[in-house]
Amino acid sequence: MIFSDNLIFRDMQLQSTSIVRDRGQLTIPDLIRVRSDWVSPGSVVTIVQVRADEIVIRPHVANKNEFDWNRLWRNIELARSHKGTYLGSLSEFIVADREDRR
Helix, strand or coil, X not given: CEEECCEEEECCEEECXXXXXXXXXXXXXXXXXXXCCCCXXXXXXXXXXXXXXXXEEEECCCCCCCCCHHHHHHHHHHHHHCCCCCCCCHHHHHHHHXXXXX
């Protein structure tokens, strides 16, 4: 076991101490972030509680069955880009359309 400031090396594993803040936020120490190429700002992670006293953080691997949010947003942007000929409020149009369909 090798000690260095608040870092402990055990069997080639790096262990450090961090504090969970009020909103549940936890800072991953810089040395661990540098050693893990998948940990960067905006990274999506999976957090698993293995036991009552053990939590594991891993890079998130998208499931093929998950919803494609990028495709949804592209379609929304495409729909918004079309210019129609209706010169009124979209909300009023939707309300009138619903009333007509009753």
